[in-house]
Amino acid sequence: MIEVSGLRKAFGGREVLGGVDLTVERGSVVSLLGPNGAGKSTTVRILTTLLAPDAGTVRIGGFDVVRQVPDVRRIIGVTGQQTGVDRLLTGYENLVLMGRLFRLGTAAARRRASDLLERFDLTEAAGRPVKTYSGGLERRLDLAISMITAPPVLFLDEPTTGLDPRSRAGVWETVRDLLSGGVTVLLTTQYLEEADELADRVAVIDGGRVVAEGTPASLKQRVGSERLDLTFATAEAFEVARIVLDEAHTGEGLVLSVPVDGARDVREVLERLDRAGAEIADLALTRPSLDDVFLSLTGSPTIGAAR
Numbered sequence: 001m002i003e004v005s006g007l008r009k010a011f012g013g014r015e016v017l018g019g020v021d022l023t024v025e026r027g028s029v030v031s032l033l034g035p036n037g038a039g040k041s042t043t044v045r046i047l048t049t050l051l052a053p054d055a056g057t058v059r060i061g062g063f064d065v066v067r068q069v070p071d072v073r074r075i076i077g078v079t080g081q082q083t084g085v086d087r088l089l090t091g092y093e094n095l096v097l098m099g100r101l102f103r104l105g106t107a108a109a110r111r112r113a114s115d116l117l118e119r120f121d122l123t124e125a126a127g128r129p130v131k132t133y134s135g136g137l138e139r140r141l142d143l144a145i146s147m148i149t150a151p152p153v154l155f156l157d158e159p160t161t162g163l164d165p166r167s168r169a170g171v172w173e174t175v176r177d178l179l180s181g182g183v184t185v186l187l188t189t190q191y192l193e194e195a196d197e198l199a200d201r202v203a204v205i206d207g208g209r210v211v212a213e214g215t216p217a218s219l220k221q222r223v224g225s226e227r228l229d230l231t232f233a234t235a236e237a238f239e240v241a242r243i244v245l246d247e248a249h250t251g252e253g254l255v256l257s258v259p260v261d262g263a264r265d266v267r268e269v270l271e272r273l274d275r276a277g278a279e280i281a282d283l284a285l286t287r288p289s290l291d292d293v294f295l296s297l298t299g300s301p302t303i304g305a306a307r
């Protein structure tokens with residue numbers, strides 16, 4: 001449904017996309033995962049006809065984004081990184097307005113607005129101006145607006161950045177709902193966890209290039225497993241633990257980092273330490289973060305650190 005090949009873009013001579021290739025099958029969700037400045041929004045803007053590429057081809061549902069702009073626009077919905085709602089209007093008014101802009105008749109626009117409010121669990125907030133909404137609520141309204149024309153292809157640019165965990169879960173729920181309707185989605189995110197929750201496949205983008213592509217599970221495998229970080233009360237306990245846990249691990253100070261795979265593993269490690277009498281002062285379970293993904297995939301630390 002989405003085919004991107006050799007996509008390039010430079011701004012003022014500075015290359016921002018250096019040949020992006022990407023495929024999204026019909027009815028699937030692909031997440032473009034990358035840090036600030038990786039080129040996610042630029043990619044989305046090109047794919048949604050808002051920005052012209054310098055080179056490469058992009059087809060959405062078979063239509064070329066440069067030569068068949070109206071055809072592409074007819075089948076896509078997009079929610080940008082900043083929400084596009086009018087904050088003085090109510091949720092209902094925003095939806096009706098957008099319906100009218102998309103040339104639905106008044107009655108049809110109203111009907112559609114009510115349907116979407118219900119579907120996105122916004123009924124209670126429908127009559128309030130958007131400026132009174134929480135961030136999560138506003139995001140959900142934004143998603144509803146992007147569905148006004150019931151497009152088969154949806155682009156979501158960082159749908160949950162800046163939201164608290166509960167609002168984030170609400171948006172995820174909404175996106176999952178959309179997916180069950182068979183929509184094809186390209187979603188950008190900075191969070192591995194989000195890609196993990198929602199995406200069938202993940203393309204990791206860094207410095208304007210896709211540096212890795214695969215299922216969330218396969219990516220995480222490349223990054224490594226969860227780790228149990230154990231802090232010991234004394235140097236003796238630390239030494240005992242080092243001997244007892246003779247598998248691959250790293251240690252620094254009184255902290256040992258042990259790779260683990262699930263709760264069972266954690267219990268076994270703790271039991272072994274307990275039997276050996278190595279007293280633990282503190283412990284933490286660490287999952288691979290986006291930083292770890294990048295470190296492992298690009299060999300350089302990410303985000304601000306690399307630039």
Ligand SMILES: Nc1ncnc2c1ncn2[C@@H]1O[C@H](COP(=O)(O)OP(=O)(O)OP(=O)(O)O)[C@@H](O)[C@H]1O
Pocket residue numbers: 011012016034035036037038039040041042043081190
């Ligand atoms: N119109 C523009 N003119 C000049 N430079 C731009 C323009 N738009 C984007 N850039 C630059 O292109 C690079 C990629 O930007 P882009 O917005 O695509 O990143 P992003 O992955 O969406 O990042 P974020 O996670 O912060 O949203 C950045 O270095 C940005 O400064």
Ligand SMILES: [Mg+2]
Pocket residue numbers: 040041042081157158
């Ligand atoms: Mg962006």
